[in-house]
Amino acid sequence: MPRKLLSAIILSRAKRAPLQQQLVASLKEAVRKGQVLPGEAFPSSRALAQDLKISRNTVLIAYDQLLGEGYLESRPRSGLFVSTALTKQALAGKYSSPGAQPVGLALTKQSRLVGPPRFRPCQPDVGLFPLAAWNRSRNRVLKAQGMSLLHYQPNHTLGVPVLRRALAEYLRDSRGVRCHWEQIAITNGSQQALYLLSRLLLAPGISAYLEDPGYLGARLAFRYVGAKIAPVPVDRDGIVPPTTLAPRSVIYVTPSRQFPTGASLPVARRLALIELLKPSHSWLIEDDYDSEFRYTSAPLPSLQGLDSTGRVIYTGTMSKVLFPSLRIGYVVLPESLVEKFSQARGVVDEQGSLIDQAALADFISNGTFHRHIRRCRKVYAARQKTFLEAATDLRLPLEFPYPGGGMSLMGLWTRSIATDAKLRQRIAESELGVTLLSRYSLNATRRGLVFGYTALDHNAIRTALRQFAALCA
Numbered sequence: 001m002p003r004k005l006l007s008a009i010i011l012s013r014a015k016r017a018p019l020q021q022q023l024v025a026s027l028k029e030a031v032r033k034g035q036v037l038p039g040e041a042f043p044s045s046r047a048l049a050q051d052l053k054i055s056r057n058t059v060l061i062a063y064d065q066l067l068g069e070g071y072l073e074s075r076p077r078s079g080l081f082v083s084t085a086l087t088k089q090a091l092a093g094k095y096s097s098p099g100a101q102p103v104g105l106a107l108t109k110q111s112r113l114v115g116p117p118r119f120r121p122c123q124p125d126v127g128l129f130p131l132a133a134w135n136r137s138r139n140r141v142l143k144a145q146g147m148s149l150l151h152y153q154p155n156h157t158l159g160v161p162v163l164r165r166a167l168a169e170y171l172r173d174s175r176g177v178r179c180h181w182e183q184i185a186i187t188n189g190s191q192q193a194l195y196l197l198s199r200l201l202l203a204p205g206i207s208a209y210l211e212d213p214g215y216l217g218a219r220l221a222f223r224y225v226g227a228k229i230a231p232v233p234v235d236r237d238g239i240v241p242p243t244t245l246a247p248r249s250v251i252y253v254t255p256s257r258q259f260p261t262g263a264s265l266p267v268a269r270r271l272a273l274i275e276l277l278k279p280s281h282s283w284l285i286e287d288d289y290d291s292e293f294r295y296t297s298a299p300l301p302s303l304q305g306l307d308s309t310g311r312v313i314y315t316g317t318m319s320k321v322l323f324p325s326l327r328i329g330y331v332v333l334p335e336s337l338v339e340k341f342s343q344a345r346g347v348v349d350e351q352g353s354l355i356d357q358a359a360l361a362d363f364i365s366n367g368t369f370h371r372h373i374r375r376c377r378k379v380y381a382a383r384q385k386t387f388l389e390a391a392t393d394l395r396l397p398l399e400f401p402y403p404g405g406g407m408s409l410m411g412l413w414t415r416s417i418a419t420d421a422k423l424r425q426r427i428a429e430s431e432l433g434v435t436l437l438s439r440y441s442l443n444a445t446r447r448g449l450v451f452g453y454t455a456l457d458h459n460a461i462r463t464a465l466r467q468f469a470a471l472c473a
């Protein structure tokens, strides 16, 4: 074992930080300072544990974390090595002169940009995305439509018609959405749709009803325009419909799979919500962000499909089924809102990225889109199974009441651990990306956590859950 490495490790049982955290910090520091160089072998966990007189488990957990963060790489049958992605020049350059930017900062930034999102909720595995097929779609549409896709196209503020048509068909067949293609607007992600709808429908003092706990993106958009935020409780079946709505208000719901709990809203409650709209001249926004991913049974058709008031607005996104940086979302507008929405959309940006929109239309019509969704559904279902099995094996003090679908799982604490403020802080600050349920809550008091798992493969899920279990120990 490199002597320099051993001498770089400073552990103290007197410190409050757990040993594995101290070990991780020392090892990272040794890598950053070049005390072990890219490509150099790391000692086996057994050898390091013996040298340091600590348990091998502590070393294994620390190694798992360094692997996950990209400091180490594993080579089959050879062991662990300092990642060769951390080039000697990069490390030397960063440390050669006093005052240079520490490489740790560069590494953190780099991993934030390109690294796996770990347990962050609702992240697709972009590695599954068929990039070659996507590029073929792009090339095909550029060849067919040539220069026109490169120009300003003021008539396409709501998106290229070929995509709006393809989406109308897709949403009708898969989600029971009832609309004419001209009611569909393409936005830069569904967040832009929420922002524009807030500008159109809300104003200071107007009530915006939100599920509690609920999606932060909606809360942000509604707050931004000064709306009066009205939290609505969520129980085991999803949002509990209020008895009345304030005049001209907006209610935002995720009926297919409530975010972040995972509850599916029963039809009776959907109808009860729709009933509230006409008398109060209110609007309902249905955010159907991940309904493609149901593993045990088909999702209920959309709430929009039940509506006869013309006051339901449906939004969806390609961020989950394809990849988030594509920034393509869509909104199905009641006819009465199409023109106003188009004007508002034109103010923030006259058009979206027409090349991507046209490529997406091709991708949908040639069948790759559907094949990709089917593949992801299968892969994510298996990952959810791995996650739940690993959680059971590790005896995590959490129960997961809504398996069977989605891209994240809410875990509710099963022990008094829920009130351990220090533990909650450790979880919030860890790099695992687990989110406290309270982050999404306004008045709601249920304690729990939200784990995204779809972006991680089976080994990464087990590794990250072991690290999480160590945090709770």
Ligand SMILES: Cc1ncc(COP(=O)(O)O)c(C=O)c1O
Pocket: 121, 122, 188, 189, 190, 191, 192, 215, 217, 254, 259, 287, 289, 316, 317, 318, 319, 324, 328, 329
């Ligand atoms: C409930 C919900 N709605 C919508 C979105 C998607 O947002 P966007 O289309 O802006 O990427 C997310 C993403 O995390 C989400 O969790």
